[in-house]
Amino acid sequence: MRNYEILWADDEIDLLKPHILFLNNKGYNVTGVNSGSDALDEMKKSVFDVVFLDENMPGLTGLETLAEIKTHHPNVPVVMITKSEEEHIMEEAIGAKIADYLIKPLNPNQILLSVKKILDNKRLVTEKTNMSYQQDFRNISSAVNENLDFQEWIDVYKKMVYWELEIDDTEERAMAEVLNMQKDEANSEFCDFITANYASWLNDPNGEKPLLSHRIMREQVFPLLEEKKPVFFFLIDNLRYDQWEILEPIISEYYNVEKEVPFYATLPTTTAYSRNSIFSGMLPDEMAKKHSDIWISEDGEEGKNMQEEEFLRRNLKRNNHDISFSYHKILQKQQGRQLVTNINNLLNNDLNAVVYNFIDVLSHARTDMKMIRELAPDEPAYRSLTLSWFKHSTLLELLQILSQKDVKVIITTDHGTIRVKRPYKIVGDKKTNTNLRYKVGKNLNVDNTEGVFICRNPEELHLPKENVSSSYIFGMKDDFFVYPNNYNHFVNYYKDTFQHGGISMEEMIVPLIHLTPKS
Structure with missing residues (x-):
């Protein structure tokens, strides 16, 4: 490890020699000067890893010297040292983004701790x-x-x-x-x-089971309606647990996490099944039977997430909740902006359901666009893009506004995603669906059955059975399905992309968070 260079400016620098020797013995090189002007001159000649500044110096004060340093060397950490405990001095120094604030008289370990916190952190x-x-x-x-x-x-x-x-x-x-x-x-x-x-x-009606998608509304949302406060239900499509964890510190500035209720997304872990199960309060086969007028089958050409508002309306009616509610799906920033503008009207509703599709769009864009894949080559970068979006999103604006209101807020998702790596050859007819993580159709075959979950009797998993010989095959872990035609091309195209629909911890174990405004 290289020796760090420290610049220490104090008009009584000679009295600080014991401290300087202590730091020298710990492996730090310390340059001492008597004034703010001398400190600025030294910084023109040499590179320093950290600067100690006495606040009360003749000529340029510590705060004035700090301002000059931040102008010309904004990334150099500065520790302000002062005899004064006046609040306005602390506030000015902190506002100027100091790295630490020490009050005299100093002791050697106090200085060492500050240095280590900054340089060796x-x-x-x-x-x-x-x-x-x-x-x-x-x-x-x-x-x-x-x-x-x-x-x-x-x-x-x-x-x-x-x-x-x-x-x-x-x-x-x-x-x-x-x-x-x-x-x-x-x-x-x-x-x-x-x-x-x-x-x-x-x-098994009597067996132990986790919270599943189709029970979320009935068990986690509808009971909140009894409190006679507006309920805001935010569903962020494709939000994995790791992504929630990086958003939580920002949200916790405005909200207390009242309750965290992880749940298991139902299979297949896609919008058509697990998200529609959330809003309808039903498992997929029940949706297909009881709501055949709005259920879109696998071979249907319409979008499979177009009827969520109607599913929710019928769910409310079935559970005897005669309330005012709204449903909004945010695909573009302008739609979110309209929601922010309309926030006072939403507060008149008993329930507001809002779906944000950005992360789902991001995962698809990463598959289709080389530039996005380069921006998010791995999991940390993918999380970073999610965080960047959230910081500048209308969702955060809405949450900030609602934090000043007497409301109940839930943030959740429909399923997560996993970065797929291992291809599996599959054979099916022309009507087989296109999802890479699960397949449904007639006469499906894979070249290796050990790494997949094959469901020959869809009724057992409460999945729609559109033909007598229909079966479902689910990819597990980080597998994905590829047809033999142009096999190598599609393997190279889809490998290392984020997909969902199958079985993995990332896709199935997902967050549901109850929030209470701090104010």
Whole structure:
């Protein structure tokens, strides 16, 4: 590790020699000067990693010197040192984006802590994170190989998401590959868990089961209507748990997380099935039977997410909720802008459902556009694009406005996505659907049945059966289906893209968050 260069400006610099010697002995090179002007001159000649500034110096004051440094060297961290505890001085210094604020008399360890916090932060965080993950690695691996229930799988997945985000913040990300291997192993076990238990969740009325898509409205949203406050239900399409975790710090500036209710998205993990299940309050086969006038089958040419408002209307009526509600789908920024403008009218409704489609659009754009794929080559970059969108979105504007109102807010999603890597050859007729993570049709065949979940009796999974010989095949882990024709071309085109519809922790275990405005 190289020696860091520190510039220390204080009109009593000679009295600080014990502190300077202490830092020298710790491996830091310290240059001392007597004034703000001298400090600025030194910075013209040499490069410094951090600057210590006494606030009360003759000539240029510490705050004046700070302003000059930030003008010409905006990225150099500055520590303000002062005898004064006056609030306005602290506020000015903090407003000028200082790195730390120390009050005299100083002690050596206080200075060392400030330096390490600024200069060695990344290295220390990296070392601590890697060590902590290595310690937890065995616990996670041991848990994955046990007979976990649905709640324990949620806990394991959330823990892996936690480490994924922690490792993102380290310098070398040395443990990222190890974590990816562990997540792949966990997904194998999770897929076995789903194939063994999913049907019983749907068919055993007395069995233990997680919250599933079709019960969200009845169990999580409709009860809030009894509180006689406007309820805002925000559904962000394709929002994975890791993406929620990077949005939460921004949202928590305005809201308290009252309750977090992870749920399992129903199969297939797509808009036509899992999202329509949310709004209709029904499983897919029930939607197809009882709402045949608005249910769009796999071979239908219409969009399969065009009837969500009507599904919600009928769901409310079936549950005896005679209320005023609105439904909005935001595909473009202008639609979100209109919603912000119309916010006072929305407050007159008992329930407002708002679907934001950006992340879904992003995942498709990343598949189709080389530039987007280069902008988001991996998971951290994909999360970063999500965060950038949210910071500048009308969704954040809406949440900021609603944080000043007496309302109930829920943020959730319909399913997540996974980055697909392993192709599977599949054969089907011309009416077979186009989704890469699940297929439905007649006479479906794959070249290897070990890595897929084949459902020959759709009724068991409460899926529509459009023909006598219809079956469903689900991709598991990070698999995707490709037809033999032009096989290599399509493998290269779709490999490493974000897809959904199949079985994985990322697609099925998703967040539902109850928020209460802080104000």
